[in-house]
Amino acid sequence: MNQLFYKRCLRIYALHSLQGKNWGKRYAKTVAHILRFILRIARLKFEFYFLGNIYLPYIEIVITTRCTLKCKHCSNYINTIEEKYQHSLTFEEFKQQLDNLLANVKKLHVLKIFGGEPLLDKDLDKILRYSLTNKKISNVVLTTNGTMDISDKLISIMKEHPEKMCVNLSNYTSNKELSSRLKTIDLLNKCKENSISTIFDENLLWTETSEIKYSGRTPKEIREYFLNCILTCTHVINGKLYPCPKAGIYDLRNLYLPSLQIINDWKGWLWEGTIEKIDLSAPVKKETLVRFYSNSDYLACGLCSIIEDALKKKVIPAIQE
Ligand SMILES: C[S@@+](CC[C@H](N)C(=O)[O-])C[C@H]1O[C@@H](n2cnc3c(N)ncnc32)[C@H](O)[C@@H]1O
């Protein structure tokens, strides 16, 4: 189980760490990045096997399910959440979830603050300050769709921790139906003027997102599907940690266990220690995290279509419903 945990963390870390780099453009930077990566995985292994310390590679947390856009192909299905399930976290709720998640964790490499549109959350200033001053967290990324201004107050909080902070500006500027609503380029300039790092994909395209339906996969096929999955986004929504955003939405919409037949199929397949999600209303034990990350049998993967969707033709980002 320990080995599965370590391998899974490594895979998540590798995918997040190697994505979006300008490989080859600047030789010295590329070499430095690869060296840092090798040192980090060596450290991860040493800390885990010899000191028993847990280093988590990446967590994204939905601070609000509300959004300023309603994108037809939203990969996180935020567009499908009914009003009765909508929620924005207060600072106290955010703090409790994060503290419980990290109670027995030595370090978290990347915390991504997510939505919906996170700039809609009234407590974002406190949430950002708390994340940036938390010694267990190495990097904080805020992902925004570019429809809202980033206030001077938020900028000044970000500026206090330039080594940790990064704004991920989703580039929807190729979508002409959003021209009048997007402040993307102004936001990009504002971040640059204030020396705040940004992630900005000049040529962003999206994958189509299929409607949710049960795939009919057998437990064995579900395991294979998970092992071939390209999504490595451990995701917190509604106070629980899931293997990915889609799993969180299936649960929120009560689609998780589509029929009794499936549960029967899974009996005898699932081992006793399988953990599908972690409730963050109490401090999370080390053993629970190890069991969660060691799992390859998530029921959620029976509802997923990410692999098929990735093979379809790419689409303009953020087409509205
Ligand atoms: C669900 S959004 C939440 C944050 C914010 N509302 C936004 O749009 O940037 C998180 C990320 O998922 C990406 N995303 C959403 N749907 C996608 C799709 N179908 N294909 C590729 N990326 C997608 C967005 O571009 C964004 O970077």
Ligand code: SF4
């Ligand atoms: S992808 Fe679109 S609908 Fe989904 S959260 Fe971002 S802006 Fe909102």
